[in-house]
Amino acid sequence: MHQHLIDNISHLIRMSEEEKEWISSKFIAKQFNKGDYFLREGQICREVGFIESGLVRYVITKENGEELTTSFNKELEYTCNYESFLDHSPTKASIQCIEPSVILTISYDDLQALYTHVKEGEKFGRLACEYQYVLAIRQLGSLYKQDPEQRYLQFLETYPDLVQRLPQYYISSFVGVKPPSLSRIRKRLAK
């Protein structure tokens, strides 16, 4: 049984032992090296992943070729390009493992089956989606309203442990500045 996954779902819904076994059987563990892609821009996202261990970043490539890091997910979080997953359209962003990662994946069809087979399956889907949705609107608000320093502070609040695990240039990209500007922000905040 994928215990970390089942523990995670247990925070949202009640499951019988049989349901736990059934859910666990639908997730397949996949190993990724640092630098491997869970999903590449242009592919159709056909799986939702639960990160058992590791760290991923979401990458958008601008028309001038510049890479932007727009988000992160770490162990015990889900990862997916949900727009592509739901409407089977090509993804506009990649998901890259930036640490060696073990990701438990469930296919689109099996996730739909989970919603109906598990008594509180739909509730799990709703609560998991609500959580992701709130993260997205919080990030939207931050992009519209905050300056880079405030966004860096929000990054520290949202991902308190990641500042140690990420290269500076991923963080500066996420905050929306060049690396030297992030260094200045950090120096200013350290005072």
Place this chain on the structure above:
Amino acid sequence: MHQHLIDNISHLIRMSEEEKEWISSKFIAKQFNKGDYFLREGQICREVGFIESGLVRYVITKENGEELTTSFNKELEYTCNYESFLDHSPTKASIQCIEPSVILTISYDDLQALYTHVKEGEKFGRLACEYQYVLAIRQLGSLYKQDPEQRYLQFLETYPDLVQRLPQYYISSFVGVKPPSLSRIRKRLAK
């Protein structure tokens, strides 16, 4: 019975006649004049609204006092500040009616009751949330990746009928430019 609302929900789930009546009874119709606020920044969002008729915008006020329009909802769509609604925190954005509007509202407690009382209530919640979530990540991708002209084209694609109903300065704010720049973009595209 609120027929538009029930028709809308019927696209997502099956309901018995009794369930339709029950759901309908939980929504209260509220009238708003042009310029009225459905929700003001700093308030706690305690209702989800279904816009029976009218049009709203989401407004963020920057620290320098500048107002930014970040999104729109029109008739037959839902409106809510979901982050505030879920965790009962003060909203960071306002929702303002920019046409006379009739909004059917359901309270937090009644929506939770809907999830459990209606057989496919949780499924409705999941599908409605998925829809909103995809809109949010699409907008995030647009903000990170697109230039103002591309964002304007995406605005036209997402809200094809709103270009006639909105003042120019709301659209330019949404696209992220000053009104004169939007005029130049429109002239360029008209060629």
